Every structure is written in C-alpha cells, then in structure tokens.
C-alpha cells in the first residue's frame with residue numbers, strides 16, 4: 001500500500017494536455033463523488049458544493065475566463081469546487097440537527113455543540129467566514145487529486161481563472177455560492193511533455209524538523 005500510494009503520487013502531475021477521446025468511467029465518477037463527500041471539514045460543516053460542467057457552451061465560456069486553458073475543453077470531466085458565501089444560523093442549526101439525527105442523539109446531547117457553533121461561527125465577520133470556507137475547498141481538492149492518482153486518472157488543479165466572472169456565468173451568487181477552484185479530470189495526451197518532467201520539490205530535510 002505504501003509503495004502504491006507513493007507510486008501514484010509520483011505518476012500524477014498537473015496535466016496540461018488531455019486525450020480528448022477519453023471518457024470518464026461512471027464507476028470512477030461515482031467513486032470521486034464519494035471521495036468528495038468523505039472530505040473532512042471544520043466542525044464537519046461541509047460548506048461546499050461541486051458542479052460538474054458538461055454543457056459545451058458553458059465549457060467554452062469557462063475556458064475563456066480561465067486563461068484559455070485547453071484542459072477545460074479536452075478533459076473528460078470538469079469540476080468546479082464552490083463554497084458557501086455565508087453560514088447562516090439556520091445552516092448551523094441544520095448541521096447540528098443532521099448530526100443529532102444521524103447519530104441517534106437526544107437534543108440534550110447536542111445542545112452544547114449547537115451553542116458552540118453559534119457562538120464561534122456566528123461571531124466571525126463575513127470575510128473571515130468566506131476565507132475559512134474557501135480553505136475547506138482546498139482540503140477537498142487535495143483529497144480529490146490523491147484519489148485521481150490512485151485511480152490512474154489524470155487531473156489538473158486550477159486557480160487560474162476569474163472566479164468573479166465564473167460566479168456570474170454560473171449564477172452562483174443567487175445560490176449563496178462562490179467558485180474557488182476548478183479541477184479537470186481525464187487521461188493525459190501521449191504528447192503532453194509535462195508528464196516527463198522531473199518533480200520539483202524541496203528536500204525533506206528542509207520540510208521536516210523534529211522538536
């Protein structure tokens with residue numbers, strides 16, 4: 001398992017050119033959705049929403065506001081990772097309710113957590129909530145990239161797009177959402193020379209210390 005994991009992470013790279021004839025197996029798509037569903041988040045609040053972009057016109061428009069990155073057209077799947085723009089008291093309550101009901105708890109057992117959520121999350125200014133929510137999307141992205149590598153699917157994480165323009169295109173504001181990341185998924189083109197490049201990483205002795 002250890003070698004399998006490292007081999008998969010060595011194999012993966014931020015794919016620049018996809019084989020546009022490759023289709024995503026529905027079973028793999030289902031697995032990736034489960035992976036994203038299982039992503040951890042602060043307090044388990046899951047302030048996330050994922051959009052599979054499939055409409056050709058939307059894909060073309062998205063490419064135009066993403067530095068014309070061709071992966072958006074050629075990849076088998078394009079996922080937009082979005083976060084909630086706010087965490088309302090009703091949302092916090094719904095989360096506490098879900099936890100209570102999922103775990104068969106009494107209200108008495110959840111009320112401390114519920115109060116803590118309201119006090120801690122409810123007191124954060126809007127910009128801080130947005131930033132906090134966006135961080136959760138990066139956790140999901142990391143998990144997604146590793147899962148793709150394990151499934152021998154190529155992927156490209158993308159911040160290189162205009163999120164305000166994409167929010168407008170997908171009318172996300174109206175749904176209380178905001179786009180944070182795009183991830184394209186598919187199979188590398190045989191002539192994508194990036195697949196042959198050495199990984200550029202700091203040595204482990206500069207990354208880790210023990211105290």
Ligand SMILES: Cc1cc2nc3c(=O)[nH]c(=O)nc-3n(C[C@H](O)[C@H](O)[C@H](O)COP(=O)(O)O)c2cc1C
Pocket residue numbers: 012013014015016069156157158159160161199
């Ligand atoms: C958050 C994030 C945003 C990125 N945005 C882009 C992007 O818009 N376009 C792109 O081609 N690569 C993008 N990358 C890929 C990085 O450049 C790449 O992961 C890094 O150079 C390391 O190379 P490797 O992933 O091939 O090992 C992004 C990576 C991350 C983690």
